[in-house]
Amino acid sequence: MTEITLLTRDGVRLNVPCAPGQTVLAAAAAENLHLPAMCGCGNCGQCHAHVSTGGYEMGAYSPVALPDAAQGGVLLCRCMPHDDLVVELPYDDANISRRAIPEREAVIESITQAGAGAMMLALQLRPDETLGSGADFIPGQYMEFTVPGMEIKRAYSLANLPNWDGRLEFLIRLVPGGAFSTYLGTQATVGDALHLRGPMGHFKLDEASPRPRVLVGGGCGAAPLVSLLRHMAGYQEWQPEYLVFGVNREEEMLPQVxxxxxxxxxxxxxxxQAVWHxxxxxxxxxxxxxxxxxxLLAEGMESPDVYLCGPPKMLGAARAVAGAHDVPTERIFIESLAG
Amino acid sequence: MFCFQCEQTARTDTGAGCATAKGVCGKDETTSDLQDLLIYQLKGIGQYAHLLHQQGRPDAAADSFILYALFTTLTNVNFNRARFQEMIAEAARIRDRLQEAAGTRLAGPAAFQPANDLTGLLAQASIASVRAGLDAAGADVIGLRALVLYGLKGVAAYAHHAEVLGQTREAVGAGIAQALSFLASEPVDIEDILEEALALGRLNFTVMETLDAANTGTYGTPAPTNVRITPVAGKAVLVSGHDLRDLEAVLEATKDMGINVYTHGELLPAHSYPKLHAYPHLAGNYGGAWQNQQQEFAAFPGPVVMTSNCLIEPLPAYRNRIFTMGPVGWPGIKHLGHGDLAIVAQAAKALPGFAETAPEKTITIGFGRDAVLGAAETVIGAVKSGAIKHFFLIGGCDGAAPGRNYYTEFADAVPEDAMVLTLGCGKYRFNTHDFGTIGGLPRLLDLGQCNDTYSALVIAQALAGAFGCGVNELPLSLVVSWFEQKAAAVFLTLLALGVRNVRLGPTLPGFLTPALVDVLVNRFGVLPVTEAKADIAAAMGRAA
Structure with missing residues (x-):
């Protein structure tokens, strides 16, 4: 048994015992510390952290999701300690949930086209004895779906706002051959029951920040940005706000409405609105x-907060652009949609 | 950022004050600087308002804005930067209106023109710092000006509570405008500032009398009441803060829906007001003092409404189900007016509520001035017979600092032949302890909120009258725990009324220099707290 020390961005230390062969993510969950994570198989990069002390072994993972493995970067869902480990987490203690991630049942309320190759999926949560009937999440978070009839899980960000009606909305880009995409495109009908887990994720607004906000999304990365913008609209903020949204072809652009x-x-x-081709x-x-x-940044503005959401390639390019314009790393907030 | 207005302010070997990117309370640098600017503008508005009051042409809307705006700058009230940007713009418009009405242009803060963007405002903030002019005026003057400003904030908060219940007095608006105008003049004479502080203490007595009239006039005279402190099964709403009218609005918005409303923190005394007690779904009190709210709100199975101070950063666990009202605010937290409360009922219905009814436990509250003076003959008889040898009024705010255990120890160590009176949220440290009875009365009497200090003063003055002596000659000791600026206002009132031997703690205000502390100790008989048992012995010895 080794000991893991989790060190949050705001300086909280959490000690967790870890059995041989157990991942950091699983060891923390066994202690009722639910760290932000998504795919659980080394593909999405959501559980990215940094090991400052100790030896470990990484299971299989996508290099795209872990570009800094040589510098101590790890994916906690794949990281198995060899000896005592100190792990620096890129978020505050408040982002670690102390309760098990809720499991919910929901029913499909509507499925509508949202530009070429994308769907707007609306669900109605079924009331839960201990959780109630509302949709309680932080704008920017996501839910994990179990693909009906399969063991496969897929995560999608919420596009609407938290509400007490129990309504969940998702903007889902269909991936040819993808498990949930295939279900959504060929089988899903209004009234279908779905099993969900969440909300999860720490991609959220720094609401106290007075800086301009630049939100950048690409491809399937629209949903959490739409949720953030809808949330911001409720608070009459004064700072300049920008949405940069890119797609490959015009017909993939989000609906004008x-x-x-x-x-x-x-x-x-x-x-x-940016179109590559x-x-x-x-x-x-x-x-x-x-x-x-x-x-946009070349036009000149007060140093902004930059929110990025999209596939890893887009994120890498956008992060490099923000860095080149001297946006500090801690002012760049990232939601990776790999996997 | 520099702020040293509350008891928890950062303290180092070189002095007291929060001067980093974020204060101990959670207020960030930007919000703190904007609050300073707003206060600077209020001094400017005060200059014109003072003139107009003198001319018999007050601007009631401006007086009202001053109360509300000062209230937003109290500790743990409003952390919303965007709201302060709005208020700064509004303050400039109000100043312009008063300037036109006055027909003259005054210098100083009255002439300040705020920048129209955040960067510009932050560049202007140094002019408005509470320490501006330190080098020229010296630390004693700056500290004493701060005492006046913070006392003024407390006065404004109390006056705002009275105003929302329809009780206003022109003398209060005039007094506050005069005090702001005085601060705008950047006074440097210690005796002048001290006299201003005492005048403010006298003004606060009037304000607290007004608030008492507002509360009792609207909701009836508080009466001894048993309050349930354990939950009952069912949907639930929690209302915290101090504002009785907001609580009433929540009760109205949730009635006949099968939703139970619980009070939290300083709203506990609401149960003793007949018109609020009459709501059958005002089910009980939940939790303790303000500093425990993050754990208590996270565990509460329904929405939470924060009506006035004291708000701490809402945790993700309850961010969507906490709402602010009145002067309170936090970025990204929904702010409600009285017309918006349907969402609270909706949230209560959607959230699980309490699954089970816990075994019933109650505490007794509601010993306001009428209840206590109604038993005056019994009290006086008990004193004369020797059954009651001393009264300890342990009142004021609670907080998280370990030094506040002093008040728990103090209450528990009070001799059996002494009665404990209490008010404010410091009482949560001991209000479930068994104090028994004395002379046929409960040995612990809960007088109400910190807002009910007037009631305590009336009781003290009535007892002094009955015994034919002054308040200082009564077998009465005041043990005050201060945290924020309402306590500063009460403190000034005690000084203005000549009440001596007030034990003040758990630490002395960070803005008071050693020289100022000497003035308070030597001239006004203020006593810093030491050890609970030693302080009790000293009090009993003084009385003997």
């Missing part, structure tokens, strides 16, 4: 989300 809703709620919001008639930005971010 969604952009209109966001603009109506946040009068100071500037929306930059546009048609000749495209009137928005031509290029990737990262290139659009580069152009």
């Amino acid at each position: 969604l952009f209109d809703e966001l603009r109506a709620g946040l009068p100071q919001l500037r929306i930059i 546009p048609s000749q008639g495209w009137g928005g930005f031509s290029g990737t989300a990262a290139e659009a971010l580069d152009a």
Whole structure:
């Protein structure tokens, strides 16, 4: 048995015993410390942390999700200590849940098209004896779905706001051949029951920050940004706010009605729609989300908070752009949608 | 950022004050600087308002804004930077209106023009720091000005509570405007500032009398009441803070829905007001004093409404189900007016509520001035017969600092032949202990909120009248735990009324220099706390 010391960003130390062959994530969960994580198989990068002391072994993982393995970077769902370990967590103690992640049942309320290759899925939670009937989550968080009839799990970010009606909304980009995408595209019907786990995740707004906010999303990364923007619209913030959203082709762009809703709620919001391979008639930005971010930051603004959500390649490019414009690492908030 | 207004302020070898990116209370640098600017503007508004009051042409809306705005700057009230940006813009408009009405242009804070963006405002903040002018004026002057400002904040908070219940007096608006105008003049004479502090203490007595009239006029005279302190099965709402009217609004919004409403912290005394007690779904009191709220709110199975101070950063576990009202605010937490309370009922219905009824436990509260003076003959008889040898009023705020165990130890060590009176949330340290009875009365009498200090003073003055002596000659000792600025206002009132031998703790205010402490000790008989048993012995010895 080894001992793991978890060190949070705000300086809280948590000691956890770890059995041979047990991952850090599992050892912490056994002590009722539920660390932010998603796929559980080394693909998504959600449980990324840094080991400052001690030896360990990493199980199989995607190099995209762990680019800094040589510098002590680890994925806690794959990290098995050899001896006592000190792990630096990139979040505060408040982000560690002390209760088991809730398991919920929900029913499909509606499925609608949201641009080419994407669906808006609305669910109604079934009341739970201990959790009640509301949809209680922090904007930016996600739920994990069990694909009906299979053991496979998939995570999707919530696009709506927490509410007491028990309604959950997701913006899901269909992946050809993907397990949940196939279900959604071919089988799912209104009234179907789904098993969910969550909410989870620590991608959330730094609400106390007075800095301009730049939200950058690509491909399937729209949902949590939409949730954050809807949340911001409720609080009449004063700072400049920007949404940079990139897709490969124009037809993949989010429905215009969604952009209109966001603009109506946040009068100071500037929306930059970027298309990587546009048609000749495209009137928005031509290029990737990262290139659009580069152009935006080049215009000059007070040092912003940057929120990034999308696939790892987009995140890497956008993070590099933000860094090149001197946005400090601690002001860049990332939600990786790998896996 | 520099702030040393509350008891928990950071203390080092070089002095007291929170001067980092975030204060001990959770207030960040930006919000703190914006609060300083708003107060600077209020001094400017006060300059014009003072002039208009003198001319018999007060601006009631401006007086009201001053109360509300000062209240938002108390410790643990409003942490919402965006709200302060709004209020700074509003303050500039109000100043312009008063300037036009006055027909003259005054210098100093009255002439301040706030920048129109955050960067500009933060660049202006140094002019408004509570320590501005330190080098020229010296630490004693700065500390004494701070005492006046913080006392003024407390006065404004009490006056706001009275105002929302429809009780206003022009003398209060005039007094507050005068005090702000005085501070705007950057006074440097210690005796002048001290006299201003005492005048503010006298003003606060009037304000507390007004608040007492507002509370009792609206909700009836508090009466001894047993309050359940264990939950009953069913949907539940928790209301914290101090504001009785907000509690009433929540009770109205949740009635006949099968939802139980619980009080938290300083709203415990609400149960003793007949018109609030009459709501059958005002089910009981839950939890303890404000500093335990993160654990208690997380464990509460329903929505929480925070009506005034004292708010601590809401944890993720309950961020969606806590709501603020009145002067309170936190970034990203939903703020409700009285018309918005349907969401509280909706949340209560959606959340699980208490699954089981816990075994019943109760405490007795509601010994306001009428209840105590109604038993005056018994009390006087018990004193004359020797059954009651001494009264200890252990009142004020609670807090998390270990030094506050002093008050628990003090209450438990009070001799059997002495009665304990209490008010404020410090009482949660001992209000479930068994104090028994004395002279046919409960040995522990709960007088109410910190807002009910007026009631305690009326009781003391009535007893002094009955015994034909002054308050200082009564076998009465005041043991005050202070935390924030309402306590500063009460403290000034005690000084202004000439009440001596007040035990003040758990630490002395960080803004008081050693020289100022000497003035309080030597001229006003203020006693810093030492050890509980030694202080009790000293009090009994003094009385003997």
